[in-house]
Every structure is written in C-alpha cells, then in structure tokens.
Amino acid sequence: MPEQPQIFQSDRSMIEIKNVTRSYGAFKALDDASLTIREGEFFSLLGPSGCGKTTLLRMIAGFDNPTSGSISVGGQPMEGIPANRRPTNMVFQSYAIFPHLNVEQNVAYGLKRLKLQGGEEKRRVEEALAQVSLTGLGKRLATELSGGQRQRVALARALVMRPKVLLLDEPLSALDKKLREQMQVELRRLQQAVGITFVLVTHDQYEALAMSDRIAVMFGGRIAQVASPKEIYQRPVTRQVADFLGGMNFVKAEIVEEDGASLVVDTLGFGRIKTDKPKAFVRNGGGATLGIRPERLRVLWDNATAKFEVAGKVVERHYFGEITHLIVEIPGLEKPLSVTETNDFGADDIPVGTSIRLAYDPEALVAMAD
Amino acid sequence: MIAVRRFLSGGWLATYAFLYVAFLYLPVIFLPIFSVNTAATPKFPLTGFTLHWYEDLPRTPALLDAAWNSLIVGVSAAVLSTLLGILAARSITRYRYPGRSTIHGLIMAPLVLPEVIVAISMLLVMLQLGLSLSLFTVVLGHVLVCIPYSMTVLTSGFEGFDRSLEEASADLGESAFGTFRRVTLPMVAPAIISSLLVCFTISLDEFIIAFFLTGTEATLPIYIWGQLRFAAKLPGVLALGTLLLVASFLLMTVAEILRRRAARRTQNEGSLYA
Numbered sequence: 081m082p083e084q085p086q087i088f089q090s091d092r093s094m095i096e097i098k099n100v101t102r103s104y105g106a107f108k109a110l111d112d113a114s115l116t117i118r119e120g121e122f123f124s125l126l127g128p129s130g131c132g133k134t135t136l137l138r139m140i141a142g143f144d145n146p147t148s149g150s151i152s153v154g155g156q157p158m159e160g161i162p163a164n165r166r167p168t169n170m171v172f173q174s175y176a177i178f179p180h181l182n183v184e185q186n187v188a189y190g191l192k193r194l195k196l197q198g199g200e201e202k203r204r205v206e207e208a209l210a211q212v213s214l215t216g217l218g219k220r221l222a223t224e225l226s227g228g229q230r231q232r233v234a235l236a237r238a239l240v241m242r243p244k245v246l247l248l249d250e251p252l253s254a255l256d257k258k259l260r261e262q263m264q265v266e267l268r269r270l271q272q273a274v275g276i277t278f279v280l281v282t283h284d285q286y287e288a289l290a291m292s293d294r295i296a297v298m299f300g301g302r303i304a305q306v307a308s309p310k311e312i313y314q315r316p317v318t319r320q321v322a323d324f325l326g327g328m329n330f331v332k333a334e335i336v337e338e339d340g341a342s343l344v345v346d347t348l349g350f351g352r353i354k355t356d357k358p359k360a361f362v363r364n365g366g367g368a369t370l371g372i373r374p375e376r377l378r379v380l381w382d383n384a385t386a387k388f389e390v391a392g393k394v395v396e397r398h399y400f401g402e403i404t405h406l407i408v409e410i411p412g413l414e415k416p417l418s419v420t421e422t423n424d425f426g427a428d429d430i431p432v433g434t435s436i437r438l439a440y441d442p443e444a445l446v447a448m449a450d
Numbered sequence: 451m452i453a454v455r456r457f458l459s460g461g462w463l464a465t466y467a468f469l470y471v472a473f474l475y476l477p478v479i480f481l482p483i484f485s486v487n488t489a490a491t492p493k494f495p496l497t498g499f500t501l502h503w504y505e506d507l508p509r510t511p512a513l514l515d516a517a518w519n520s521l522i523v524g525v526s527a528a529v530l531s532t533l534l535g536i537l538a539a540r541s542i543t544r545y546r547y548p549g550r551s552t553i554h555g556l557i558m559a560p561l562v563l564p565e566v567i568v569a570i571s572m573l574l575v576m577l578q579l580g581l582s583l584s585l586f587t588v589v590l591g592h593v594l595v596c597i598p599y600s601m602t603v604l605t606s607g608f609e610g611f612d613r614s615l616e617e618a619s620a621d622l623g624e625s626a627f628g629t630f631r632r633v634t635l636p637m638v639a640p641a642i643i644s645s646l647l648v649c650f651t652i653s654l655d656e657f658i659i660a661f662f663l664t665g666t667e668a669t670l671p672i673y674i675w676g677q678l679r680f681a682a683k684l685p686g687v688l689a690l691g692t693l694l695l696v697a698s699f700l701l702m703t704v705a706e707i708l709r710r711r712a713a714r715r716t717q718n719e720g721s722l723y724a
Contacts, residue, residue: 143617163620176618180636189632190622241622 094119094245094277095140100149102135102301109135111301112149117245117279122271124280124288127298128324133281134249136298140279141247142166154244169238170247173254175230177222183209183233184218190241208240211270228259235267239274246271248280252287264290285325289313297321314373317358318449322371329377329417331370331445343368343447348412349390350440355447368447374405374420376444379427379436386439392417394434404428408438481695485688492684503689513690516673520654523585523669527592528649534593535600535645542601543608554601561598568594569662576663583665591659596649603648603705607641607712641712647705651698670694 095117102110110132117123125133138144139151142163151158154167169190178186187205196204209215212232222230231251238246251267252260268291271278282288288295289309296306297316305317316322319330333345336352343357345368355370380386395416396407404427409416419438421427430436480492488498507513542554560568569591576587615637619629657671664672674690677683 141621143620163617164623164625168621170618170621172614172618174612174614176612176614178615178618178633189619190624193623193628237618237622 092119093117094121094154095279096150096152097136097140098150100136100139100146100151102132102139102144103147108301110139110146113298113301113303114149115296115303115306117277118294119277120275122268122278122280122291122293124282124292124295125298126282126285126288126295126324128283130300131298132301133283133298137170137247137249137279137281140245141168141170167244168247169241169243169245170249171231171234171238171251173250175234177225177230177233177237179222181222182218183214183220183222183225186222186233187218187236187240189237204240205236208236211239211274212236227255228263231255231263235270239270239276243276245277245279248278250281250283252282253284260287267291289325297324299324314444315356315358315446316371316448319369319371322448327374327418327420328371329374330415331372331413333368333370333447335366335368345370345447349410349417350388350442350445353442353445355442355445358447358449369450370445370447372417372440372445374418377408377417377419377438377440379406379419379421379425379430380439381425384439386437388442389437389439390417391435391437394430394432394436397428397430397432399428404430406430408436478695481688482692485685485692487685490682490685492688503685504693506686507689507693510686512668513673516668516670519585519667520670523588523592523660524650524653526589527596527653528646530589531593531596531600531649532604532642532645535597535604536642538597539601539604539608543605543611544613557601558598560595565595565658569659572659573662583663585664585667585669587663587665588660588669591663592649592653592656595656595659596652599648599652600645603645603709604638604641606709607638607644611637638712640708644705644708644712647701647708651701651705655694655698 093116095115097113097115097117100110100113101108113132113136125136127133135144139146140153140158142158142161145159156167158166178189181189184205187208188201191201191204194201205218206215209218212235214229214232214236217225217229222233225233231254234251248267252263255263264287267278271291280288280291289312292309294306294308295312297304297312299320304321305312307315312321313325316325316328319328322328322330331347331349333347333353335343335345337344338357341357342354344352344354346352347370350370353370378386380389390410392408392410394406395409398405398407401423403420403422406419406421406427407416408419417438483496484492485503486499486501487496488500488502489496538553538557542550572587572591572594573583576583576590581587615633616629619633620626624632655671656669657675660669660672661675668676670690674687677687
C-alpha cells in the first residue's frame with residue numbers, strides 16, 4: 081500500500097508519556113511506558129487484551145492516574161487535572177450514548193456548558209452531524225439507531241467539542257465485518273479532514289495497519305515496538321510482535337559475523353544470510369531467530385529458477401478462495417514453512433506430496449529478538 | 451412427552467389455569483360485590499344495589515383520622531426506605547467488595563422473616579430504647595419491611611447502568627454534580643418513583659407491625675381490624691377495603707410500568723452486541 085499523504089501531520093509532539101507505570105498491588109497494568117504521539121497523527125495502541133492499552137488510553141483521558149511517571153497533552157502536564165477539564169474527548173467502546181436524550185441533545189451535551197451565543201450551538205451540532213453523515217437524524221432517539229449510527233453519534237458528540245486529541249476505545253469492535261471495514265475507511269478520512277490527533281486502542285492488527293500513521297504494539301504492560309504500519313509488519317523487533325501482526329515462519333540461525341548494522345547468519349534451510357540488525361537486537365548466545373512472512377515465499381513453477389530458493393515437499397494444502405495456504409516441509413528445518421500463494425497460477429491444484437521449490441528474497445528474512 | 455402434551459392440550463391445562471386464577475381472585479371479587487349490596491350481611495342472593503356504604507365513609511371521623519395517619523406513615527416510610535434503598539442498591543450494583551452478597555442477603559432478609567417475630571422484636575427494641583409507641587415507631591417498622599422491596603425495584607433499575615455514561619459526561623466537560631443531575635438522575639428517576647409507590651403501597655396495607663408498634667393512633671388496616679368486631683359495620687369495611695384494593699392495584703401497576711421503563715433504559719446501553 082502506498083504511503084498516504086500526511087497533510088496535517090507535523091513533527092510537534094501532542095502527547096508525551098514519560099515512564100508511566102500503573103500498578104494494582106503487585107500487578108503492573110502498565111510498566112514504565114514512554115511514548116510520544118505527534119500532532120495530527122493517527123496513532124494506534126495495538127495489543128492483546130490485558131496488555132495495558134486501554135489503561136494507557138484511560139490515563140490520557142483522565143479516568144485513571146499513573147502510579148508513577150507523567151503524561152502531558154499539548155505541552156501541558158495532566159497531573160491533577162480531572163477528566164472534565166482535559167483537552168481530550170473519547171469515543172467509548174460501548175458508545176455511551178445517553179439513552180434519555182435524542183441524537184441532537186447527545187451531540188450538544190458538552191456544548192451546553194459553554195453557553196454559546198446566538199445559534200452557534202445549533203450550527204456546530206449540525207456541522208458535527210454532517211461530518212459523520214447523520215444529517216437529518218437529529219430528532220431520533222438513541223434507541224432507534226443501529227449500531228453503526230450510534231457509533232457515529234458518539235464520534236460527533238466528541239468531535240463537536242473540537243478536542244486537541246480524540247481517544248477511541250475499540251470503537252469498531254461491536255460492528256459486523258463489512259460495516260467495520262467501511263468505518264475504518266471513514267474514520268481515516270475523517271481524521272485527515274479534521275486534522276485532530278486520533279489515538280485508537282484496538283486488538284485488531286488489520287484495523288491498526290489500515291488506519292494508523294504509527295502503531296505502538298504492547299504486551300504485558302510494556303511497549304514492544306513503535307513504528308509505521310509497514311515497518312511493524314515487515315520488520316518486527318521481537319517474535320511476539322511478529323506473531324501478533326500475522327503469520328510468520330521462524331527459522332533458527334547461528335551468528336557467523338556481527339557488526340553495528342548487520343548480521344551474517346547460517347541457517348539450515350536457507351543457508352548463509354546477511355541481514356539488517358534490528359535496533360533492539362539482543363544476542364542470545366551464538367543463536368538468532370529469523371522470520372519470513374508466508375507471502376514472501378513464492379512457488380517456482382516448472383523450470384523457473386530464482387537466485388535464492390529452497391526445495392521441499394507439500395504436506396498440507398488449505399484453500400481460502402483468493403489464496404491457498406501450503407505447508408511445505410524443508411529438509412533441515414525443524415518446523416515446516418507456511419506459504420500463502422495467490423490462486424491465479426493454480427496453487428490450489430498442487431497435490432499434497434508434490435516436491436516444489438520456493439523463491440525468496442533474503443531481505444525478507446529479518447532477524448528479531450526472541 | 452407426547453402423553454403430557456395430549457393431556458395438556460385436552461383442555462386440562464385451561465381448566466387448571468382457570469381454577470388457579472379463580473382460587474386466587476374469587477375472594478377478592480366478593481369484596482366489591484358485597485360492598486354495593488343493600489343488605490348488611492354478606493350473603494347471596496344479593497338484595498339490591500347501593501352506594502350508601504361508600505357515602506358513609508367520609509362521614510366517619512375515626513376513619514378519616516386513620517386514613518390521614520396511614521398517609522403520613524406511608525409517605526414517610528416510602529421516602530425513608532427509598533433513600534436508604536438508593537444507597538444500598540447503588541453500592542450493590544456499582545461496587546465489588548468483600549461481603550457484598552452477604553450484605554445483600556441481610557438487607558433482603560426481612561422479606562422472609564416471620565412478620566410477627568419481627569414486630570415483637572422491634573417492639574422490645576423500641577421499649578428498651580425508651581421510645582413511646584407512636585406513628586414514628588410504625589414508620590421505623592415499615593422502613594424495615596419496605597427496604598427489601600425498594601432494593602428489588604431499584605437494583606433492577608440501576609443494574610446494567612453503564613458506568614461509561616457517567617464517564618462520557620465527565621469527558622464532555624461536566625462536573626460530578628452536573629453529571630448526577632443531567633445523566634444519573636434522569637436515568638434512574640423512574641426506578642426511584644416506582645420504589646416510592648411500592649413502599650407506600652406496602653406501608654398502606656401493612657397490619658402486623660403497625661398493630662404492635664402503634665400507640666393510640668390507628669392506621670387504616672388497624673381501623674378495619676377494630677371495625678370487624680361490629681357486624682353492622684361490615685359493609686363499611688368492605689367498601690373501605692374495596693377502595694384500598696383499587697388504590698393498591700393502581701399504584702402497583704404504575705410502579706411496575708415505571709420500573710420496566712427504568713430497566714429498559716439502562717439495559718439499552720447493554721444491547722450493543724445485539
């Protein structure tokens with residue numbers, strides 16, 4: 081996917097999270113997390129449930145406080161500032177639409193306190209409803225709305241406050257697949273249009289990859305990697321990150337040479353490989369782990385050859401419509417490789433037991449920490 | 451299975467249901483019927499239609515006093531037990547703490563305790579405390595028996611109250627008090643009114659505790675009990691009983707409608723996976 085143009089994004093930081101820890105007794109929901117989120121950025125906190133992503137979001141919003149460390153928004157330290165006086169607004173996972181108010185009253189809820197003059201409130205409500213394509217539904221009750229519409233109301237209600245930062249807590253998780261994909265595109269478009277910093281919490285890696293400028297992947301209260309979607313997907317720094325972002329074949333290797341920027345390793349299946357050394361690379365004795373994504377292995381047909389290839393035997397075949405998933409045993413490798421191949425050349429017809437050759441790019445084999 | 455179904459479809463279920471309802475409500479139906487009968491003794495055949503017994507009611511000062519006493523006791527008991535019920539229901543539905551279900555059980559216990567025993571115990575306590583028996587002691591007794599009902603109504607209204615609604619309000623800039631006024635109160639108001647009505651109705655009809663704890667001032671059920679000694683007063687009692695019955699029925703219906711509305715309101719937010 082080509083990089084999207086970043087019209088509003090600047091290099092100025094909007095949110096500074098410094099050494100934030102949140103403990104509940106002996107349990108650390110968040111463990112010494114540091115992070116900078118830039119102005120105008122669509123930033124995602126990605127991780128499995130219990131990784132601390134929601135805790136972090138709620139601390140930015142002011143619903144929870146760090147045990148230690150500091151958070152600042154727009155250059156202003158947030159310590160001691162309650163949720164109702166922070167320049168952030170949130171879209172809740174349950175949407176939290178006020179059921180006793182209609183759509184308009186929901187959206188105007190926060191504006192009421194501002195006591196806007198002469199029709200300004202009505203104008204801003206209309207504008208916010210238009211932004212989320214809900215024009216004309218202002219008089220509806222929350223109970224009369226579909227899931228997708230409720231989500232839009234929650235968005236409009238937060239956007240109408242013109243916050244410095246919009247926080248989104250798993251906003252799409254309650255929608256069905258089709259609507260979710262449509263809303264991903266819309267959310268991204270909306271963020272580009274309003275230019276507000278969005279911080280999204282999600283456990284769905286595809287959602288994070290599709291929408292974000294940058295992603296922080298979190299496990300067990302710690303931030304494992306912060307990078308662009310492409311970087312996170314192609315160059316995960318740990319095995320855990322690699323696994324969470326999608327299928328990955330792991331290959332054990334022996335380090336032959338190591339300098340500041342690169343590694344030369346010997347593998348059993350792929351032979352000797354020279355690869356970039358990741359920043360967070362920790363040497364594990366003389367061994368290392370390399371990873372290659374299943375779609376970076378291509379089936380070589382008939383007499384075609386490639387500069388780099390491995391030979392093996394198909395042991396399983398799974399059909400998924402547009403792609404076929406092959407499990408290929410390679411002599412010397414302890415685990416068979418999984419390979420995804422598009423079906424336009426007939427990968428779905430390769431019989432189990434066939435000997436095949438696979439082409440790869442050594443660049444696609446990345447070293448990572450265990 | 452088939453045998454059971456055949457048995458039921460053979461009209462047996464309908465017969466059973468009819469007998470069941472008749473047993474429950476037939477005695478109650480006699481009350482209004484005899485209350486408009488001209489004869490002073492409740493006996494078939496009916497002798498003729500009259501509203502005479504109803505017309506006599508407002509002309510009985512002792513009855514008016516009793517009605518006024520019942521109103522005072524009912525309103526006080528309803529307000530007090532609903533206030534306490536709100537606190538208890540909020541803590542039970544909102545927070546998790548050790549002993550939570552035990553406390554819940556203890557609050558609900560008066561529902562199943564023998565009322566005579568509760569009444570005697572309360573009488574002993576009141577006397578030990580040196581309180582002289584009055585409408586005030588009746589109110590205290592009624593609060594005890596009303597709280598379980600108040601709790602039931604209120605927890606069903608508070609349950610499923612999505613905490614993020616209050617967070618959303620704070621997030622949109624509202625203060626804690628503003629959040630209570632603009633979100634919490636409107637959402638639970640139907641449940642609170644429902645609880646007030648239920649408690650008032652219970653207090654209005656309650657006899658045993660009032661009997662033990664009242665001094666010289668009678669509430670309506672005690673007045674009725676006193677009148678039963680005079681055969682000639684029976685039709686008047688029946689008329690009064692009919693009015694109480696209708697009032698209770700109306701109050702409970704309104705209360706139930708409100709309770710359901712409150713429950714639906716809060717539970718709506720929970721339907722996000724629907």
